Every structure is written in structure tokens, then in C-alpha cells.
Amino acid sequence: MTTGTPPPPAGPDTRVAVKDVFGIDSPLTVPAYREPTAHVPEVDTAYRFQPDVTLALLAGFARNRRVLVQGLHGTGKSSHVEQVAARLNWPCVRVNLDGHLSRLDLIGRDAVVLRDGQQVTEFQEGIVPWALQRPMALILDEYDAGRPDVMFVLQRMLESDGKLTLLDRNRVLAPHPAFRLFATANTVGLGNLNGLYHGAQRLNHAQIDRWHVVAALDHLPAEEEAAIVRSRVPSLADEDGRTLVAAMVAVAGLTRQGFRAGDLSTLMSPRTVITWAENTEIFGDPAPAFRLSFLNKCDEAERPLVAEYFQRCFDRELPESCAPAAT
Numbered sequence: 001m002t003t004g005t006p007p008p009p010a011g012p013d014t015r016v017a018v019k020d021v022f023g024i025d026s027p028l029t030v031p032a033y034r035e036p037t038a039h040v041p042e043v044d045t046a047y048r049f050q051p052d053v054t055l056a057l058l059a060g061f062a063r064n065r066r067v068l069v070q071g072l073h074g075t076g077k078s079s080h081v082e083q084v085a086a087r088l089n090w091p092c093v094r095v096n097l098d099g100h101l102s103r104l105d106l107i108g109r110d111a112v113v114l115r116d117g118q119q120v121t122e123f124q125e126g127i128v129p130w131a132l133q134r135p136m137a138l139i140l141d142e143y144d145a146g147r148p149d150v151m152f153v154l155q156r157m158l159e160s161d162g163k164l165t166l167l168d169r170n171r172v173l174a175p176h177p178a179f180r181l182f183a184t185a186n187t188v189g190l191g192n193l194n195g196l197y198h199g200a201q202r203l204n205h206a207q208i209d210r211w212h213v214v215a216a217l218d219h220l221p222a223e224e225e226a227a228i229v230r231s232r233v234p235s236l237a238d239e240d241g242r243t244l245v246a247a248m249v250a251v252a253g254l255t256r257q258g259f260r261a262g263d264l265s266t267l268m269s270p271r272t273v274i275t276w277a278e279n280t281e282i283f284g285d286p287a288p289a290f291r292l293s294f295l296n297k298c299d300e301a302e303r304p305l306v307a308e309y310f311q312r313c314f315d316r317e318l319p320e321s322c323a324p325a326a327t
């Protein structure tokens, strides 16, 4: 363990009303901190909470439940957890389990350091033991992309009441009472079944079973998604902007339908719609912005169909819609 680690700060020192802080019609109050500290995420005032998911996450914070948020990419999983933490002033760190992260990155490793002119070997703790001993929410992002060695470590921790055994160091760390664990995943149990998430591992039931709450965050009703986009790009808040954003969300809806029907191998995420709106502001025209934000990411063979979706919602041709469909 790194020398000189300060004693962990105390836990929450106040309670806040869910109704006041999240605008959700609920009598609940949840523990929180009066003051933000170093690791508290910044409040994003444009973030719109989805009450079901928010309440699930609040149960995680208030009652120490492990919450796994599942949903397609770009639906707001990671930012939802962070924004709940931000509103509670709860310190929060996020670690992406994508294919590169190893067991040693998580747990820690021996490192040679210079101390009083001497080279000594010292254990430098990884992100998990560091967070575990603090009043901290740890988000395991892209939980379904974790390598087997990483999943093995996490699985052992989940199975032992959250205690972390540092095997090579012969130590067992107990979690701080205000430590909280969250995860996000694109898939639950299915791995890369629909071809959308390369690198996603199939999570087995034992892995899912250790999560107390599994919340699903999927595409929202069009009006709700449009409101999110308008909140992100304030210049689209007027009447013209409203019409424009509605058409953008309609295109996104068609790509999702096309994906479900097997006509497209990709789909527009809410994140892509936001990017498209931002790019429209930059280029002053939704058509080139569409090409740069989404169309060019599509397989060439699928571009005519995607261009047709645009044509249907904007009543304007893109050059791509005339291109012969590749076979």
C-alpha cells in the first residue's frame, strides 16, 4: 500500500429530498454531502433524469445496493450515474474496463521508486483498492468488455461482501461504509450477439447475479430525446430549432427501426443525434452535418438507405440517396 495515504474522509453528512434535487415525485430522502470535494463530478444543469433509472441509482447510494445500468451505447448510462453523484456531492470515479485494462491496473503493482536516494520496491495500489477505502462511488464502465482476468478479480470481490483480497500481498481490504459500486454495460448476457458490440464478453448468470439492481436505459420517446438535444444545443431552442430537432430524432428513429429489421448494421445513438445537432450549428446546414456525424460512419453499401431516411424526414435529397446500392 502506498505510504502516506491520508485517513479516509467521513461519510455523508446530510440528507436531501429526492423531490427537490431530482424533481421526481417521491417522499424519499437520501444521504448526501454538504460540500463538493475533489472527486465530485461537475453538475450538468442540462442533464434530464429518467425517474426509473434515477431511483434505482439512488437506492444504490442510499441503501448500498450494487446497480448495473444496461442499455445501448450513447443512451446516457455513464453520465446518469455521474449526474446523480454530482447532485449528492458524492465523490465518484469511473474506470473503463475496455479490452486494455489489466488486473494489475485495477489492483495495483509493485513499482521501483526512489526513497532517500535508495531504489526500493513499493506496492502502488490500483484504482479499486484506492476507491474501496474511501467514501467513493466507483463506476465500472463497459462492464461487459472486461478481460477475463479483470472479471475474475471483480467477481471475487462481489462474492465476498465487497471485500477485496490482494492475493499477492496477503491482505484483505474491507470497503469504507460509504463506498458504492456501479457498473454500465451495453449488453446483459448476450455478448456481441447482434454484431453491434465487438469485444463485448458474454456475462454469465453468476456475474449478473451479484448485482442487486439492474436498471435498463434505452431509447426514450421521441419528444423526450428531442428535449435532451435542445437542452444540449441552446441555439436550437426556438421554433425552427424545434422542427429541426424533431426531424433529426425522426431520422434516428428510422435507423433504429432499420437496425431492428436487419436492414442496417448500425444505428444512431442519442449521443450521435447530439453531435449532429452541434455540427449543424457549426456548419449551418443539417445535410453536411449529417454526413459528417453519421453517414460516413455507415457501411458504404448502407449509405443509400440511410440517405433515404434523411430524405424522408427532411424532404431533401442527399447525393448518396441517388447512388446505386452496392450489392
Ligand SMILES: Nc1ncnc2c1ncn2[C@@H]1O[C@H](COP(=O)(O)OP(=O)(O)O)[C@@H](O)[C@H]1O
Pocket: 046, 047, 048, 049, 050, 071, 072, 073, 074, 075, 076, 077, 078, 079, 080, 184, 228, 231, 232, 270, 271, 274
Ligand atoms: N438524459 C440526458 N440528458 C442530457 N444529456 C444526455 C442524457 N442522456 C445522455 N445525454 C448525453 O448523451 C451523451 C452520451 O451519454 P453517455 O452517458 O456517455 O452514454 P453511455 O454511457 O450510455 O454510452 C453525453 O454527452 C450525455 O451528456
Ligand SMILES: [Mg+2]
Pocket: 077, 078, 079, 141, 142, 184
Ligand atoms: Mg458510457
